[in-house]
Amino acid sequence: MDLQYKEGINNGRIGGVKRTDLALRLLALVLTLTAAVVLGVNKQTTTVAITLSPSLPPVKLPVTAKWHYMSAFVYFVIVNAVACAYTALSLVLTLATKGGKKNVSSMVVIFDLLMVVLLFSAIGATGAVGLIGYEGNSHVEWQKVCHVLDKFCHRVMTAMGLSFIGSVAYLLLIVFAVINAYKRL
Amino acid sequence: MASSDAQEAPLKSSTYEPEYKSSFGLVVDVALRVLLFATALAAIIVMVTSEQTKMIPVAPGKLMPRTAKFNHSPAFIYFVAALSVAGLYSIITGALSALALLKSHGHSTKLQAHFVMFDALLLGIVAAATGAAGGVAYIGLKGNSHSNWNKICHIYGSYCFHFSASLILSLISSITLLLLVWLSVYVLSKKVARR
Numbered sequence: 082m083d084l085q086y087k088e089g090i091n092n093g094r095i096g097g098v099k100r101t102d103l104a105l106r107l108l109a110l111v112l113t114l115t116a117a118v119v120l121g122v123n124k125q126t127t128t129v130a131i132t133l134s135p136s137l138p139p140v141k142l143p144v145t146a147k148w149h150y151m152s153a154f155v156y157f158v159i160v161n162a163v164a165c166a167y168t169a170l171s172l173v174l175t176l177a178t179k180g181g182k183k184n185v186s187s188m189v190v191i192f193d194l195l196m197v198v199l200l201f202s203a204i205g206a207t208g209a210v211g212l213i214g215y216e217g218n219s220h221v222e223w224q225k226v227c228h229v230l231d232k233f234c235h236r237v238m239t240a241m242g243l244s245f246i247g248s249v250a251y252l253l254l255i256v257f258a259v260i261n262a263y264k265r266l
Numbered sequence: 267m268a269s270s271d272a273q274e275a276p277l278k279s280s281t282y283e284p285e286y287k288s289s290f291g292l293v294v295d296v297a298l299r300v301l302l303f304a305t306a307l308a309a310i311i312v313m314v315t316s317e318q319t320k321m322i323p324v325a326p327g328k329l330m331p332r333t334a335k336f337n338h339s340p341a342f343i344y345f346v347a348a349l350s351v352a353g354l355y356s357i358i359t360g361a362l363s364a365l366a367l368l369k370s371h372g373h374s375t376k377l378q379a380h381f382v383m384f385d386a387l388l389l390g391i392v393a394a395a396t397g398a399a400g401g402v403a404y405i406g407l408k409g410n411s412h413s414n415w416n417k418i419c420h421i422y423g424s425y426c427f428h429f430s431a432s433l434i435l436s437l438i439s440s441i442t443l444l445l446l447v448w449l450s451v452y453v454l455s456k457k458v459a460r461r
């Protein structure tokens with residue numbers, strides 16, 4: 082069964098690592114990096130017109146939104162940065178050992194699963210906070226903010242969508258690792 | 267038994283595996299699924315019974331009763347839904363694993379492969395539910411001055427207490443699911459190494 086690893090390119094592998102594995106890791110790397118960057122540079126300044134009394138013209142107040150105002154967004158950026166760094170490391174490791182070392186591939190599967198958990202929880206948190214910003218919550222008097230800060234909210238949604246596809250890529254990595262192991266049995 | 271298996275051509279994964287004599291993996295599997303069911307059920311019950319009514323001063327001198335329930339926020343509704351799916355899934359797979367434990371030949375590999383895939387998927391769903399409820403509960407605890415979202419936990423103490431308890435329970439269920447997938451990967455690597 083070790084011979085299968087050393088056959089190399091003819092088996093659907095590049096340098097000993099399966100093509101789908103490599104493609105999914107590259108996709109996850111690019112997507113988590115993009116999601117972290119999109120939310121990490123997210124800020125918007127607009128003005129809100131407030132009418133203090135009917136006789137005076139409306140007063141324009143500046144409203145600023147930066148990404149680090151919300152702890153959920155900070156958590157999202159940190160988790161995506163960690164996932165991106167881990168993907169780069171695991172890419173380097175799997176290419177360097179040519180998929181041959183059992184310990185390395187087991188550790189990679191274990192940490193892949195941890196990344197799935199962290200990424201999904203970050204997406205859940207950002208989604209929940211974004212939903213409050215979008216719809217507000219009348220029961221606890223939390224006002225919605227997305228009708229004013231629309232570009233900010235659109236960027237949050239974009240980052241969330243990118244990170245979601247990246248975390249699905251991680252999930253598929255685990256599923257493929259398990260399927261390949263069962264095929265070898 | 268093992269020698270006659272080696273003489274046949276290696277069949278695809280729909281056959282039973284008579285060499286899988288060690289049932290340690292299956293015992294831990296069933297135990298973890300029972301734990302998952304218990305924590306998911308407990309988290310749902312604690313969250314659903316968290317309703318609290320307090321008198322809030324809406325205008326100076328006027329008090330009105332205001333209720334806080336779990337279904338005021340869509341994140342908590344998703345939390346309850348995801349954990350009920352996890353509880354139902356753990357009943358089905360726990361029963362199947364216990365059945366496999368009682369029989370002598372253990373799991374069929376095809377079934378075990380499906381278990382692992384659904385475990386991983388459910389792990390993602392439960393982790394997202396934990397994250398969502400955690401995010402909203404954190405805002406409820408600390409408030410957010412930049413967007414004028416006031417904290418509510420200093421008023422609704424028992425509501426917030428129910429929340430943190432059910433969050434901790436759902437964290438335990440996602441860790442249990444994580445351990446289940448890790449266990450399956452470990453058992454699998456042992457099987458591959460034994461071949």
